[in-house]
Amino acid sequence: MIYGEYLLKTRLIDIYPVEGFFKVYHYEKQYALEKKFYHIDKLKKNYLGVIFQSNWKMKKRKFLLFK
Numbered sequence: 001m002i003y004g005e006y007l008l009k010t011r012l013i014d015i016y017p018v019e020g021f022f023k024v025y026h027y028e029k030q031y032a033l034e035k036k037f038y039h040i041d042k043l044k045k046n047y048l049g050v051i052f053q054s055n056w057k058m059k060k061r062k063f064l065l066f067k
Contacts, residue, residue: 019046020047021047021048021049022047022048022049022050022051023043023046023047023049023050023051024050024051025050025051025052025053026053027053028053028056031052
């Protein structure tokens with residue numbers, strides 16, 4: 001991380017801290033809770049997009065096969 005520290009010290013390139021550009025949901029319950037208590041369209045003001053785990057639907061399909 002010496003390169004980053006060098007840039008901070010010399011200010012050759014201005015570095016500005018920012019939050020994440022995308023809202024990430026690691027768990028389906030996270031998404032469900034936020035969807036229930038917080039209007040999802042409000043996320044458009046703060047984030048460029050939303051990232052979901054791709055295995056949420058796959059797990060459900062696997063369990064359906066065992067019924």
